[in-house]
Amino acid sequence: MSLDQLYQQIILDHSKARHGSGLAATAAPDGASTGQSHQLNPVCGDEVTLRVAVDHGTVTQLAWDGAGCSISMASASVLSELAEGMTVDELRSVIGNFRDVLRSRGKIPADPEILGDAAAFEGVARYAARVKCAMISWVAAEDALNQAA
Amino acid sequence: MAVVSTPTTLTRALSAMDNAEVLRIRNDFPVLNQTVNGRPLIYLDSGATSQNPLSVIEAEQEFYEQRNAAVHRGAHHLAVEATEVFEDARQTLADFVGAAYEEIVWTSNATEGLNVISYALSNAALWAAQGRGDSRLRDLALGPGDEIVVTEMEHHANLIPWQELAYRTGATLRHIPLDDAGVLRMDEAAEIVGERTRLLAFTHASNVLGTINPVSDLVALARRAGALVVLDACQSAPHLALDVKQLDVDFAVFSGHKMLGPTGVGVLYGKQELLDVLPPVLTGGSMITTVTMERAEYLPAPQRFEAGTQKISQAVALAAAVNYLTETGIDRVHRWESELGQRMVAGLEAIDGVRVLGPAAGQDRIGLAAFDVAGVHAHDVGQFLDARGIAVRVGHHCAQPLHRRLGLTATTRASAYLYNTTDDVDEFLDAVSGVRAYFRA
Numbered sequence: 072m073s074l075d076q077l078y079q080q081i082i083l084d085h086s087k088a089r090h091g092s093g094l095a096a097t098a099a100p101d102g103a104s105t106g107q108s109h110q111l112n113p114v115c116g117d118e119v120t121l122r123v124a125v126d127h128g129t130v131t132q133l134a135w136d137g138a139g140c141s142i143s144m145a146s147a148s149v150l151s152e153l154a155e156g157m158t159v160d161e162l163r164s165v166i167g168n169f170r171d172v173l174r175s176r177g178k179i180p181a182d183p184e185i186l187g188d189a190a191a192f193e194g195v196a197r198y199a200a201r202v203k204c205a206m207i208s209w210v211a212a213e214d215a216l217n218q219a220a
Numbered sequence: 221m222a223v224v225s226t227p228t229t230l231t232r233a234l235s236a237m238d239n240a241e242v243l244r245i246r247n248d249f250p251v252l253n254q255t256v257n258g259r260p261l262i263y264l265d266s267g268a269t270s271q272n273p274l275s276v277i278e279a280e281q282e283f284y285e286q287r288n289a290a291v292h293r294g295a296h297h298l299a300v301e302a303t304e305v306f307e308d309a310r311q312t313l314a315d316f317v318g319a320a321y322e323e324i325v326w327t328s329n330a331t332e333g334l335n336v337i338s339y340a341l342s343n344a345a346l347w348a349a350q351g352r353g354d355s356r357l358r359d360l361a362l363g364p365g366d367e368i369v370v371t372e373m374e375h376h377a378n379l380i381p382w383q384e385l386a387y388r389t390g391a392t393l394r395h396i397p398l399d400d401a402g403v404l405r406m407d408e409a410a411e412i413v414g415e416r417t418r419l420l421a422f423t424h425a426s427n428v429l430g431t432i433n434p435v436s437d438l439v440a441l442a443r444r445a446g447a448l449v450v451l452d453a454c455q456s457a458p459h460l461a462l463d464v465k466q467l468d469v470d471f472a473v474f475s476g477h478k479m480l481g482p483t484g485v486g487v488l489y490g491k492q493e494l495l496d497v498l499p500p501v502l503t504g505g506s507m508i509t510t511v512t513m514e515r516a517e518y519l520p521a522p523q524r525f526e527a528g529t530q531k532i533s534q535a536v537a538l539a540a541a542v543n544y545l546t547e548t549g550i551d552r553v554h555r556w557e558s559e560l561g562q563r564m565v566a567g568l569e570a571i572d573g574v575r576v577l578g579p580a581a582g583q584d585r586i587g588l589a590a591f592d593v594a595g596v597h598a599h600d601v602g603q604f605l606d607a608r609g610i611a612v613r614v615g616h617h618c619a620q621p622l623h624r625r626l627g628l629t630a631t632t633r634a635s636a637y638l639y640n641t642t643d644d645v646d647e648f649l650d651a652v653s654g655v656r657a658y659f660r661a
Contacts, residue, residue: 116629
């Protein structure tokens with residue numbers, strides 16, 4: 072597998088223009104219930120603090136701050152774009168699907184119908200050392216949803 | 221049993237290593253003969269773990285094929301042979317670092333060696349409080365008001381055991397800070413290492429900065445204070461001539477797998493008068509004289525610290541690794557690696573946006589360089605290099621406080637050994653020069 076298949080254009084784009092980044096400067100929408108989670112990968116120092124806002128069962132905002140490699144930052148950005156407007160159940164299901172694809176070592180192909188831009192992370196599944204990079208914000212989102220619910 | 225200089229090693233000692241010799245050396249290392257991602261493997265991660273020459277692999281295999289038996293017990297032929305090669309290996313290691321045979325304790329790795337010292341010292345406090353053991357234990361026991369000193373550049377293995385020793389004994393842990401260039405603040409060291417200091421632990425050569433620390437100055441401070449000295453020699457023993465007596469340290473530790481040996485074996489050196497009185501840490505078989513249902517008496521070092529069946533084949537293989545280094549000439553290896561280290565640093569400094577940690581080009585360093593690439597995370601740098609078959613280490617290299625001090629969370633580290641050519645370094649530098657463009661930094 073080539074480097075370009077891992078670092079797809081969409082990943083490099085999102086790692087630079089980070090959607091939803093800037094948690095501290097982003098106020099949660101009025102009336103929404105929120106949950107927040109901080110995740111750290113001690114191996115590489117990747118770090119994400121992520122907050123979800125839920126209003127009547129719908130994710131109205133997913134904001135985050137983080138530091139880390141391009142995979143982890145792009146993954147948080149894609150997640151933020153994807154999550155807003157989904158119901159809590161939909162987002163949980165998408166997170167589950169993303170995890171299955173990434174942990175499959177390449178056996179489960181990513182379905183763009185389900186994962187949208189996040190399907191670009193399919194190549195990460197072939198790099199066991201990088202799966203956690205792609206997962207960190209999704210784990211944070213799962214944890215934050217539990218607190219917001 | 222001592223390593224004798226043969227005419228070959230004497231001749232070699234006079235000549236510098238070159239790429240042609242390194243390519244011959246490389247033939248001894250089967251694992252290096254492979255392609256990674258379609259490119260010939262360039263292994264620049266020896267600071268994490270080194271590769272094994274055939275002679276080391278064969279030594280371990282030969283042991284299992286011809287001599288395998290438990291050592292120090294049994295009178296049969298194999299047991300005698302196994303004991304002999306196991307203890308010969310100890311002598312080889314002792315000679316390599318200028319120690320006496322009884323002062324070499326086998327451990328699993330350097331981390332275990334440091335933990336053994338840490339626990340032996342807190343056990344000394346327990347024994348001294350009960351009046352058990354040698355009266356000298358009272359001098360070795362730490363307690364409230366006593367201080368343990370480390371440096372800000374330590375590997376976690378030479379930090380956490382001292383944090384925990386402080387916790388167990390009530391002593392206080394202090395550290396010698398670094399300046400912005402990552403050099404030990406020796407002016408502050410002279411203030412910090414004082415009459416309360418009971419133990420000073422520091423690394424000989426930094427696994428991140430590549431700095432070789434001023435051992436004699438630090439030992440002098442410790443001696444003035446009457447403190448014990450623990451030297452982390454993980455990054456020095458594999459790469460330069462180490463003489464524990466000349467350095468006058470009380471303890472030193474290093475790992476086999478970083479010096480062409482197998483994993484699972486390391487060495488703890490301790491001055492005999494200390495090892496013989498310190499309480500053991502692990503207890504059980506092979507380390508006792510008499511045992512009753514109530515209590516036991518313990519052997520002197522090294523068996524005192526070697527409870528249970530030891531890593532016999534690994535020790536034998538490590539001795540083969542030391543022989544390989546000795547035959548090549550450790551001083552020649554050191555000079556060659558310094559050259560590679562200088563080439564790395566000079567080349568990295570010339571790349572836009574790359575910041576090298578530790579001494580600048582032209583200043584003394586071992587053959588490794590850790591660096592930051594502006595706007596690109598170390599994991600991405602490592603992945604980019606891997607795609608070109610180049611193996612480096614990424615992360616905090618088990619030195620979080622050091623990275624924090626330098627305002628970083630993760631860096632990329634290239635570390636060379638005797639099987640790396642200047643072409644390897646040039647190929648690596650060429651790859652690094654393409655990183656920022658690829659990631660649009």
